Amino acid sequence: xxxxxxxxxxxxxxxxxxxxxxxxxxxxxNFTNGPSRHKYNIVCQTxxxxxxxxxxxxxxxxxxxxxxxxxxxxxxxxLAWLGLIAFGVLIAIxxxxxxxxxxxxxxxxxxxxxxxxxxxFYITYTFDILFTKASILLLYLRVFSLTRSLRIVxxxxxxxxxxxxxxxxxxxxxxxxxxxxxxxxxVRHIKCLDIGALKVxxxxxxxxxxxxxLFIPISTVWNLKMQRKNKxxxxxxxxxxxxxxxxxxxxxxFLTKELTDKSYAQDPTxxxxxxxLWSYAEIAAGILCGCMPAVPAFxxxxxxxxxxxxxxxxxxxxxxxxxxxxxx
Numbered sequence: 584x585x586x587x588x589x590x591x592x593x594x595x596x597x598x599x600x601x602x603x604x605x606x607x608x609x610x611x612x613n614f615t616n617g618p619s620r621h622k623y624n625i626v627c628q629t630x631x632x633x634x635x636x637x638x639x640x641x642x643x644x645x646x647x648x649x650x651x652x653x654x655x656x657x658x659x660x661x662l663a664w665l666g667l668i669a670f671g672v673l674i675a676i677x678x679x680x681x682x683x684x685x686x687x688x689x690x691x692x693x694x695x696x697x698x699x700x701x702x703x704f705y706i707t708y709t710f711d712i713l714f715t716k717a718s719i720l721l722l723y724l725r726v727f728s729l730t731r732s733l734r735i736v737x738x739x740x741x742x743x744x745x746x747x748x749x750x751x752x753x754x755x756x757x758x759x760x761x762x763x764x765x766x767x768x769x770v771r772h773i774k775c776l777d778i779g780a781l782k783v784x785x786x787x788x789x790x791x792x793x794x795x796x797l798f799i800p801i802s803t804v805w806n807l808k809m810q811r812k813n814k815x816x817x818x819x820x821x822x823x824x825x826x827x828x829x830x831x832x833x834x835x836x837f838l839t840k841e842l843t844d845k846s847y848a849q850d851p852t853x854x855x856x857x858x859x860l861w862s863y864a865e866i867a868a869g870i871l872c873g874c875m876p877a878v879p880a881f882x883x884x885x886x887x888x889x890x891x892x893x894x895x896x897x898x899x900x901x902x903x904x905x906x907x908x909x910x911x
Contacts, residue, residue, distance in 0.1 A: 603694035604686035604849065617688030620856045621678050627860045628671050631867035638874035639664045645877040649884045656721035656873065659714045663870050666711030670863055673703055683856040686849070691769075697852055698766035705755055705782070708862050712789065713748040715869035717741060719796055719824070722873055727803050737799065744792065751785055779842045786838050790831040793869075797824045820875045827868030834861040 602612045639660060646653045674682065680696040681689035689697070720741040727733060758781070759765045764773035800821040837858035841847040847854040 599691040599695070601691060602687045603681070603689050603691045603852075606685075606687035610687065612687045614688060614690065617684055619678075620683035620853070623856070623860060624674055624678060624683065627863060628674070631864055632667065632671060635664060635667060635867050635870050635874075638871055638878070641881045642874040642877040645881040645884065649880055650877075654721065654725060656718050656725060659718035659721060660870060660873050663711055663714035663718055663866065663873075666707060666714055667863070667866050667870065670704070670707050670711060670866065673700055673707060674859060674863065676700060677704075677859075681852040682859065683853065685853045686851070689852060694852065695767060695769075698768070701855070702755070702766050704859060704862070706752065708866070709748050709751050709755065711866050712869070713744060715866055715873070716744050716792070716796060718873045719869065720744070722876065723799055726876070727800060733803065740792075740796065740799075747788065747792075754781060779838070783835065783838045783842060786831065786835045790828065790835055793824070793828040793831050797821070797828060820878070821872065823875050824868065824872035827865050827872060830861050830865035830868055834858050834865060837861065 606612050642660060643653075643657060646657050677697055677700040680700065681693045682697055682700070686694065720737055723737045724734065724741075727737070754776070756762075758778055759773055759775040761770065761773065764770045764775060765778070801818050804817045804821075837855070841851070841855065841858070844854075
């Protein structure tokens with residue numbers, strides 16, 4: 584090891600045990616009890632995961648026991664739900680290594696781990712959003728294949744998404760040379776793509792596809808020959824995907840600020856946290872959108888079951904009354 588490399592190694596070792604960034608004037612590093620945004624993660628995951636889990640269970644139960652029509656759209660929905668759980672676990676782990684905290688309140692070693700987890704976020708998000716959108720498009724193929732041209736359009740959308748997210752995965756894998764330069768800011772002699780720009784471009788394309796996917800059922804239902812009231816009800820079911828579009832837009836805004844706002848570069852663990860949570864919410868909204876069409880059938884099943892139980896109870900009461908009358 585050359586003298587230059589030895590000095591660099593000493594500097595890196597010092598950074599790993601000390602604060603990941605110099606605190607602002609008048610601020611002291613606090614590794615144990617510094618400000619954090621973790622409460623937003625708890626709220627976000629509690630609401631999203633509880634709602635999504637409930638709807639996925641309703642979807643699988645309805646499609647398997649009531650409609651008896653499980654398909655690939657349901658399988659990919661379950662995979663998206665499992666991916667959402669994995670994403671949530673990664674966020675929870677990252678909270679222990681500086682996510683949602685200021686850079687000067689964590690060590691350089693924690694920041695290194697945070698960057699690794701951020702890379703894992705991107706990979707997990709890529710596959711999870713793919714499963715989410717594939718589930719919705721496969722559902723469209725089953726429900727909205729009214730004409731051959733519409734079926735071809737949906738298939739093109741599906742394969743375009745598959746190819747796009749596979750390309751995004753390989754772009755992430757080969758983003759830097761050597762690979763650990765993606766998460767290790769202390770590596771020297773590196774060659775990297777513009778990581779920030781790549782994320783923004785990917786996010787913009789993702790949002791455009793969100794709105795395109797949302798447009799397919801709404802435009803199709805609107806052109807059907809059915810009562811306006813039923814049209815509005817049906818469109819309202821799929822309109823839940825609008826929140827996913829909004830979440831994607833907010834995510835684009837935060838990712839764009841990472842490129843343009845210097846404060847993001849100075850304090851990424853704190854400033855990038857909203858984008859992480861909005862990514863989680865976007866996936867959750869997409870899964871909900873795909874599950875909502877099963878809700879009306881589930882509600883009808885529950886009502887029919889309630890009526891059946893009520894009638895059975897009434898018959899039992901009638902039998903008991905007749906029994907007691909005969910005894911008298």
